[in-house]
Amino acid sequence: MIPLRAKSWLTAILALCVFTGAIWITLDHTRSTTSDLPTLAPELGKPPAKVQTPAPPESVQTPTAEVFSNRVVEYHMDVKLVDGNVLEGTQTLTWTHPGKKTVSELYFHLYPNAFSSTDTTFMKESGGKLRGDVMPTDGYGSMNITEMKTEDGLSLLHRMQYVQPDDGNMKDKTLIKVRLPKPVKGGETITLHTRFEVKLPKIFARMGTAENFVMAGQWFPKLSVYEPAGTRGRTAEGWNLHQYHGNSEFYADFGIYSVRIRVPETYKVAATGFPTKQAVIKNGEKIYQFYADDVHDFAWAASPDFVYAEEPFSAPNVPGVRIKLYLDPAHQDLKERYFYAAKAALSNYSKWFGPYPYSTLSIIVPPKTGNGAGGMEYPTLVTAFGADDATPGYDLERTVVHEIGHQYFYGMVASNEFEEAWLDEGFTSYAEDKLMEQEYGLIPNLPVQSGLITSPASLTQESWKFDSQNHYAANVYTRGKLVLLGIEQQVGTKTMERILSTYVKKYRFKHPTSADFQKVVEQVTRKSWSDYFNQYVYGDGMADFAVENIQVKPVEKDGQTLYESSVTLVKKGSDYEKVPVRIVFEDGHIVAKEWDGSNGRITYKLTYSSPVSWAMTDPLYTVVLENRHMNNFLKAGLDEPSKFRWSMSVTKLIEAIFGGLSW
Secondary structure (H helix, E strand, O other): OOOOHHHHHHHHHHHHHHHHHHHHHHHHHHHOOOOOOOOOHHHHHHOOOOOOOOOOOOOOOEEEEEOOOOOOEEEEEEEEEOOEEEEEEEEEEEEEEOOOOEEEEEEHHHHOHHHHOOOHHOOOOOOOEEEEEEOOOOOOOOOEEEEEEEEOOOOOHHEEOOOOOOOOOOOOEEEEEEEEEEEEEEEEEEEEEEEEEEEEEOOOOOOEEEEEEEEHHHHHHOEEEOOOOOOHHOOOOOOEEOOOOOOOOOOOOOEEEEEEEEEOOOOOOOOOOOOOOOOOEEOOEEEEEEEEEOOOOOOOOEEEEEEEEEEEEOOOEEEEEEEEEEHHHHHHHHHHHHHHHHHHHHHHHHHOOOOOOEEEEEEOOOOHHHHHOOOEEEEEEEEEEOOOOOOOOOOHHHHHHHHHHHHHHHHHHHOOOOOOOHHHHHHHHHHHHHHHHHHHHHOOOHHHHHHHHOOOOOOOOOOHHHOOOHHHHHHHEEEEHHHHHHHHHHOHHHHHHHHHHHHHHHHHHHHHHHHHHHHHHHHHHOOHHHHHHHOOOOOOEEEEEEEEEEEEEEEEEEEEEEEEEEEEEOOOOOOOEEEEEEEOOOOEEEEEEOOOOOOOOOEEEEEEOOOOOEEEEEOOOOOEEEEEOOOOEEEOOOHHHHHHHHHHHHHHHHHHHHHHOOO
């Protein structure tokens, strides 16, 4: 056998000989047959040059007359990117008071101040970490309002006060109160003119800069939500006020955004909504004009390296959308995968949850160094994860379809993510799994996912009251999804589809609550779901059904030895309808039962020619909300010390495995 290295050398020498011979033959042939050609024709021997296709210009659009929301706010903004990481902006805000009581102050979220020091509430709660990303030690950012005045020109700077309604942290400056010189009555409007400056942090927690990549998320002074009576179950109207927390995301009113964005002339900009005219270059900067309506946020990103692609798309519930890709060069050859995922998401979600009402959907693929901005949703705009791998697995598609799912539950339904984050993240995770299974054949391992929920908590508690980011994710994402699957198991797939489509269509642009969703479930199924919601949504319930005991006694009957077996099952957690039970005898005979899991305990007595060998509750792991599977199985005749040792060993093994996993 020839050694591998020798094979390589022999192959190289042989190839060199063949190549040299080919050149000699070609040159000799050329000398004998091309003497009649012009001597000055060097281009004839070159391969044709690749034709460089210029990037298509981004399409421009005009607003339509159709109105979907109450449009409480209207923002007109002008922002300029300076020195790569500073935003200089002006804002004209008009707010229409949606309530009845007179108000004497307005409240604004100043989200960039969450990254101003280690003492902010966000940084203290998160420890400077989010989804595996770490805040750079020298990467702080901040927001400063340099001017705020009324239409009459009266300055309000001396009327500003930072407030901390959640934790009293005086060093947190993410929420500000502005006392008005003149009260605003219900139905009246007020307009304020603001000038502000943002120093963008090094990219972390959805916003910032990474080299020449800019992600401007939560970048402007954003008015808080004033909730009229009846909104989200309120009995008395008032402001909904929260600081920026380590786990929390966002909540805002619907409105209109008209935004001019100025960047260096080599940059491309992606943004919420659509450009109303082609970008122009003037005095070394490129100027964009974007417009969006019936949205509750506005985000944008910029980079000179974006590879732009655009395709039109229509489906039965998607009358016409321009899908726009802003790709990092490392993923420019993967554009078809991004397009396919986006089209699959739009066509299916619109079929399941109702029409997609916007005319654009933009997908940003950040560079590898900008991964802190990845995997995030904004109205009509989502970010994929950073382009770290030229051949990524299905995480590429999963991220895209998850973030597009947010266009419904975060974007249109617009739940309050400070207070009931599961109404967005849990619902979106449920939709994501459905689509990934249908389009890509990827089936989630639900028993493992439920097993990760070692500390269940109420889904309606505020996001910052979870113990950690992992605790928040296990409940809001995973447990929230499993709660929906638990409903589906009991009502069937078709009825669940009707529940979700009814919910989304009824509460589009209306900020619903968990109680509103419960009402829809009850209306569609025509029965009470109070017990289920009290245990699994408002409470911290999880299912836990165990085989407690197996006893076998031989008996003589008609000269034949039979066995009287009793199998006792016990409920150790919350209720669950229709718990499957499997009892197996030593001769292989199987008895299947279905137990109403609302009963605390049940004993099955069986007389048969063979003794019971073992019994198991939920043998196929179909009870999606059960998180303790090690006590589902019991073998007959196993002594108590053995049972204890076996159970403890399995428990420790599972804890060790799960302990190494993080969100």
